[in-house]
Amino acid sequence: MQRIGSAADVDSQEFRRNDLHNRQLAAELKERQRLARFDRPEKDIERLRRQNKLFVRNRIAALLDPETPFLELSTLAANKAYNGEVPGAAQVVGIGIVAGREVIVHADDSSVKSGAWYPLSVKKIVRALDIAIENRLPVVHLCDCAGGFLPLQAEFFADRYHAGRILRNQSILSRMGVPQVAIVMGQCTAAGAYVPALSEYNIVVEGTGAIFLGGPPVVKAATGEQVSAQELGGALMHTSVSGTSDYFATSELHAIAIARNVVARFHQPAKTCIDRVAPEPPAYDASELYGIIPEDARAQFDMREIIARLVDGSRFDEYQPRYATSLVCGFARLYGYQVGIVANNGVFVRRQCAKGCSFHSNMRQKPNAPALPAERHRLYGWPRI
Amino acid sequence: MSQLPFDTVLIANRGEIAARIVKTLRKLGLRSAVAYHEIDARTPAVSMADLAIQISGNTPIASYLDTRQIIAAADQARAGALHPGYGLLSENAEFARAVTDTGIAFIGPLPDTIELMGDKIRARNFVQSNGFPVAPCVIEEDDPATFASRAQAMGAPLLVKPSAGGGGKGMRIVRDLNTLEAAIEQARSEAGRYFGDARLYAERHLEYPRHIEVQVLGDCLGNVVHLYERECSVQRRFQKIIEETPSPALSQELRARICDTAVRIARAANYRNAGTVEFLLSGDDFYFLEMNTRLQVEHPVTEMITGVDLVAEQIYAAAGRELAFSQSDIVSNGHAIELRLYAEAPERGYAPTTGKVLLLEYPNDVRIDSGIMQGQHITPAFDPMLAKIIVHSSSRMESALKAHRAVRELVLLGCETNANLLARIVSDEAFLGGHFHVGYLEQNPHLAAGNFSAGMSAFLASAALLTRPVRDSADAVPELHSALGNWRN
Amino acid sequence: MYHSFEVDGVDHTLWLSASRHGYRLHLRDEVIAPVAFTERSDSSGILTIAGQSEPVRFVIDGELIHLHIRGRTRTLRYIDPLGAYAAGNDGTCPLVARAPMPGRVVAITVSPGDSVSAGTALMMIESMKLETIIRSPQDGIVERIHVKENESFEHDAVLVTLSKEGF
Incomplete structure (x- = not known):
């Protein structure tokens, strides 16, 4: 494979202008993510402390294997919705590693509106579970949700993509034999009660965790009976009387240790044998991407300059380099994996379409690069024209 | 040489010293018998001895102190002699008498000598009346009512000690006279419990003297020789942990003077058998501390530099033989250091430790007097000393290096020991330079504390x-x- | 969730990760790689750490790992997170006075039902040559005395259980 020769002039004024602009954009993204993740009123942090609860990020940090990646999804969900008062839609979801297994982590963020579900929270959870289904990923639910945000309850159940979908997705995972474990770290009321109940395993934290369809006020209203949350659906009740829950935990960390232990027993499917070699950094500095992508979104640039800064050794084996040149197709290695790359490099009309189709079908037949991984790791680059 | 009058010796002791005595008995062609408590069934002495006889008691220690059972064990073994080791019954005159009365030879001095030297106040008066130097002191018995005020008048610092005591038990240092009353009460309570004798005395406490002792050997014909001194100043809580000979603190002239004094004290006491005269040394002045009428823990360093087997000499003396050598025959050769391996954590204020010996490997080419073996439980029932490492070389520096290597090569897993502290001391500058005194460890707390994080990764x-x-x-x-x-x- | 080992009362958290060239050891403030351990026998092995080889003698006794490296002996205790976190944070755990060292009871100075305050002498123990007073860690009522006079106990044994006043 040939190394791509870069024509970028890193000393040019244009490069520097782009670099500055794009770094500002990246910094703004990072800052918005930081705020969505960590910026909370002191009273909410104080309330968690009083309740003896860990902040959701610390719960996830304790859950995950140290020194492994966590790919967080939908980081800016509900970014400006609800007057910007519900950062991340009060949810943290992502793909992380627990006891060596790739799992979807779904955690209610009770530092935001006590973890109440908003319509966009539901959407974020449904999406995470869709990914779990598509990729056969076990799920760890860290449940600490105050229930649906009632002023918006009309948007919760009416549609097939609303909250019922969460329970449906959980059931599909079960049918597929993909296990879920839920830790009950707060009160799981109403629809929230189904999340631990529909998980293969659930753990309740003594004192703070509870599961019931209707809480003590509902019981009082219905039967006149005075009952505490713990008596009604606490750790002791559900692990020793109802059998709804499997494990009793004395603290959140204890519950997380139990959950890690449960996940460690999950079947670890053998990975498909894929074509992979030792990874190699690109020959060009990836940070130069900031200077290459134009400030003006309409400006044209050579997509090969991007590929050169992404792929191993900047080596790229181009397909049909002389035909329909405004669509760049070819093979490269990304972090050691063989991948096919399809990149739009200008106008896209009939010829480009034919080239793309034929590259795609060739990739499927490539004897040494199994069709699935090549397809799975297909990379599309679309310049904004 | 004439045949010994006995062919079997009962060892009324345990741990490393019992095993060490078995070795000499074997060398002399004598049968060895040990009396042991069940808790010690799995110890070197019991496995090495020709005969092991079980004794029992309310506590393990009580069984080793039970005269009746010990003598019965000697009878059962048909022992003609009994070796008491150190500690336990070794300085108990009544026991020595009871043994002798049953026709068994007691390997030690005459009971009267034990009695004299065992009473620290009598011993002190005896030594003083024979013209040897002793430290200023006040004795409770002289006038119990005024004991505290007389002690007060002597001034701080002073040391309150049980008259019947030894080995640091019940001793209290008083630096602030306001604490004198409390110290007296505590010392009295401990003395009563350990020795059944609550009498006390108080003596001038020399801040940071050296502890020097002289090994003597006497026969029943009145011959007394010394086998040079031992330097025992490296101590914690009045317990020696490293001993060596020769002492780096003595000039030839001072050595001759202190050894000669020891011989003369022993001769005045008509001393028979192996014994140790202890002195405190401050500058060029020394005074009599006490005389131990038994084998010392640290006797091996003397054996290494003189080539004399002290246990064998004890047996010959008890058998009535004349000393086979005179003073001029005893030549000091090279330098020897003994390290005492204790089941304790110097890092935590020398708290005693317990456990099970899961792995035990001793270094080669050094002398090890071991009281433990693999699989043995270390309990708090006894003194925490597990073993002694004794090295011998041509010079002090070489011995220190050898000791350092040996203690680092020693592997004992399953029970925390003071091995790390021993290694730190024998490589410490002050120790290597010979500049230390009995307050050395107290003044250098970093030695006990160690470097916690060193090599942690x-x-x-x-x-x-x-x-x-x-x-x-x-x-x-x-x-x-x-x-x-x-x-x- | 990091692993944790206790050494002389201090917890050390760490994580081990695998790489193509052996294991990496992640400590609180450094990463050491590669590290490897080759067992030679039941109780000896070679530790290779940052390119240096060290002979190691070891015995594993349950959660305890006894090690002798470079002339130094230490015992490390693996803290099983399931057990450690289950025990912690348990509000109903009674107050106890534990033995700071193995030893023997000399005298007991309180009886069950006695009201004690923090620092009240509960008993005198004796270990080797030292007498130590065991004092109450907190205010409370003596609920139970677990040892008798003259009885021996091990390090960390529970000597006295206390309950909170008016509890």
């Missing part, structure tokens, strides 16, 4: 790699994820 790495859950969790992570590490978007 090697321990953590080994523990991590040897612990299945740790290794399993590493192996469970797919290689790609572990290569990406702590990546976050």
Whole structure:
């Protein structure tokens, strides 16, 4: 494979202008993510402390294997919705590693509106579970949700993509034999009660965790009976009387240790044998991407300059380099994996379409690069024209 | 040489000293018998001895102090002689009499000598009346009502000690006279419990003298020789932990003077058998501390430099033989150091430790007097000393190096010991320079504390790699994820 | 969730990760790689750490790992997170006075039902040659005395259980 020769002039004024602009954009993204993740009123942090609860990020940090990646999804969900008062839609979801297994982590963020579900929270959870289904990923639910945000309850159940979908997705995972474990770290009321109940395993934290369809006020209203949350659906009740829950935990960390232990027993499917070699950094500095992508979104640039800064050794084996040149197709290695790359490099009309189709079908037949991984790791680059 | 009048010796002791005595008995062609408590069934002495006789009691220690059972064991073994070792019954005159009365030879001095030297106040008066130097002191018995005020008048610092005592038990240093009353009460309570004798005396406490002792040997014909001195100043709580000979503190002239004084004290006491005269040395002045009428823990260093087997000499003396050598025959050769391995944690204020000896490996080419073996439980029932490492070389510096290497090569897993402290001391500058005194460890707390984090990563790495859950969790992570590490978007 | 080993009362957290060239050891403030351990026998092995080889003698006794490296002996205790976190944070755990060292009871100075305050002498123990007073860790009522006079006990044994006043 040939190394791509870069024509970028890193000393040019244009490069520097782009670099500055794009770094500002990246910094703004990072800052918005930081705020969505960590910026909370002191009273909410104080309330968690009083309740003896860990902040959701610390719960996830304790859950995950140290020194492994966590790919967080939908980081800016509900970014400006609800007057910007519900950062991340009060949810943290992502793909992380627990006891060596790739799992979807779904955690209610009770530092935001006590973890109440908003319509966009539901959407974020449904999406995470869709990914779990598509990729056969076990799920760890860290449940600490105050229930649906009632002023918006009309948007919760009416549609097939609303909250019922969460329970449906959980059931599909079960049918597929993909296990879920839920830790009950707060009160799981109403629809929230189904999340631990529909998980293969659930753990309740003594004192703070509870599961019931209707809480003590509902019981009082219905039967006149005075009952505490713990008596009604606490750790002791559900692990020793109802059998709804499997494990009793004395603290959140204890519950997380139990959950890690449960996940460690999950079947670890053998990975498909894929074509992979030792990874190699690109020959060009990836940070130069900031200077290459134009400030003006309409400006044209050579997509090969991007590929050169992404792929191993900047080596790229181009397909049909002389035909329909405004669509760049070819093979490269990304972090050691063989991948096919399809990149739009200008106008896209009939010829480009034919080239793309034929590259795609060739990739499927490539004897040494199994069709699935090549397809799975297909990379599309679309310049904004 | 005439045949010994007995062919079997009962050892009324335990631990390393019992095993060490068995070795000499074997060398002399004598049968060895040990009396042991059940708790010691799995110890070197019991496995090495020709005969082991079980004794029992309310506590393990009580059984070793039970005269009746010990004498019965000697009878059962048909022992003609009894070796009391050190500690336990070794300085109990009544016991020595009871043994002698049953026609068994007591390997030690005459009971009267034990009695004289065992009473620290009588011993002190005896030595003083014979014209030898002693420290200023006040004795409670002289006038119990005024004891505290007389002690007060002598001034601080002073040392309150039980008259019947030894080995640091019940001793209290008083630096602030306001604490004198409390110290007297505590010392009295401990003295009563340990020795059944609550009498006390108080003596001038020399801040930071050296502890020098002289090994003497006498026969029943009145011949007394010395086998040079031992330097025992490296102590913690009045307990010696490292001893050596020759002392780096003595000039030839001072050595001759102190050894000669020891011989004359022993001769005045008509001393028979092996004994030790202890002195405190401050500058060029020394005064009599006490005389131990038994084998000392640290006797091996003397054996190393003189080539004399002190246990064999004790047996010959008890058998009535004349000393086979005169003073001029005893030549000091090279330098020897003994390290006492204790079951204790110097890092935690010398708290005693317990456990089971899971792995035990001793260094080669040094002398080890060991009281433990693999599989043995270390209990708090006895003194925490486990073993002694004795090295001998041509010079002090070489001995220190050898001791350092030996203590680092010693592997004892399953019970925490003071090995790290011993290694730190024998490589410490002050120790190597010979500049130390009985307050050395107290003044250098860093030696006991150690460097907690030194080399920790090697321990953590080994523990991590040897612990299945740790290794399993590493192996469970797919290689790609572990290569990406702590990546976050 | 990091692994944790206790050494002389201090917890050390760590994580081990695998790489193509052996294991990496992640400590609180450094990463050491590669590290490897080759077992030679039941009780000896070679530790390779940052390119240096060290002979190691070891015995594993349950959660305890006894090690002898470079002339130094230490015992490390693997803290099983399931057990450790289960025990912690348990509000109903009674107050106890534990033995700071192995020893023997000399005299007991309180009886069950006695009201004690923090620092009240509960008993005198004797270990080797030292007498130590065991004092109450907190205010409370003596609920139970677990040892008798003259009885021996091990390090960390529970000597006295206390309950909170008016509890």
